[in-house]
Amino acid sequence: MSVRVDLQSPRVLAPLPERLRDVKLIGLGGVGGIVARYGALYLSALDEATRLVLIDGDVFEPKNASRMLFSSHGNKASVVCEDLMRAVDESFLSVVAIEEFVTDKNLPRLIREGDTVLLAVDNHATRKLVSDYVRDKLNDVCLISGGNEGAGSDSTGVIQRGTYGNVQIYLSQEGIDITPALTQFHPEIESPADQLPNEVSCTDALSSTPQILFANLAVASSILNAFWLHLCGVLHYPEVCFDIHDARMQPMPLPSTLRAPRR
Numbered sequence: 001m002s003v004r005v006d007l008q009s010p011r012v013l014a015p016l017p018e019r020l021r022d023v024k025l026i027g028l029g030g031v032g033g034i035v036a037r038y039g040a041l042y043l044s045a046l047d048e049a050t051r052l053v054l055i056d057g058d059v060f061e062p063k064n065a066s067r068m069l070f071s072s073h074g075n076k077a078s079v080v081c082e083d084l085m086r087a088v089d090e091s092f093l094s095v096v097a098i099e100e101f102v103t104d105k106n107l108p109r110l111i112r113e114g115d116t117v118l119l120a121v122d123n124h125a126t127r128k129l130v131s132d133y134v135r136d137k138l139n140d141v142c143l144i145s146g147g148n149e150g151a152g153s154d155s156t157g158v159i160q161r162g163t164y165g166n167v168q169i170y171l172s173q174e175g176i177d178i179t180p181a182l183t184q185f186h187p188e189i190e191s192p193a194d195q196l197p198n199e200v201s202c203t204d205a206l207s208s209t210p211q212i213l214f215a216n217l218a219v220a221s222s223i224l225n226a227f228w229l230h231l232c233g234v235l236h237y238p239e240v241c242f243d244i245h246d247a248r249m250q251p252m253p254l255p256s257t258l259r260a261p262r263r
Helices: 032-044 062-066 076-088 124-137 202-206 213-231
Strands: 022-026 050-055 093-098 116-119 141-148 151-153 159-161 164-173 239-243 248-252
Touching: 022 032, 032 050, 032 076, 032 093, 032 116, 032 213, 050 076, 076 093, 116 124, 116 213, 124 141, 124 164, 141 213, 164 213, 213 239
Parallel strands: 022 050, 022 116, 050 093, 116 141
Antiparallel strands: 141 164, 151 159, 164 239, 239 248
16 A cells, blocks of 8 residues: 555546545644635535534734734634635535644544544644554544744754744554654654643743744645645655745655554
């Protein structure tokens, strides 16, 4: 079983209906807000019943307006959901808001077999939590996780210029890992230096590293590209990296070996 495809044989790409059931988007900030709007625009144009579930426990505040689009202040999932429902009310797409941060307690309720999960969060602790859960508990799932560095000191004290980002894809079919878990080749996710959002104090949240709007746009676009390829059954890479400073975008090849089968 493989996700490699023959790219030398051009054909019209169309989404597979069985992959359009439930799409879960975790994180509605600078990246997730863009993914939600353009993802909903695409899904609403299809003649398929699809449910887009928006999950975030955070709120929009005036300071967010420099790199996020929102119509009102309040919970991010609910505000974006209300905006999208007005735009897609005559389509087969339904949009649901869940005003929660993901935790080890609510993940079994939020993510289920057959889901496509788009993870647009800004902390490694959440990436590890979701990655470990889908790999250990689910047999059939696609997790697409994207993020970009902030401009300034990161959680380890290293100065970043804010132009780099990446998207990782974890795909499991019938209990077999088709691509690596998010943690396998990324020690910063395997052993995160940060905390889950619900564990962070208000003071720490206010001091988070700012991000560049255009890097947010780049990672959101990369998430949506991978999402579309997955829906069409032709996603052929486990990770893509980019740097808007150097005008680079590079997919990573599938590793020759993965971890031992889980079962």
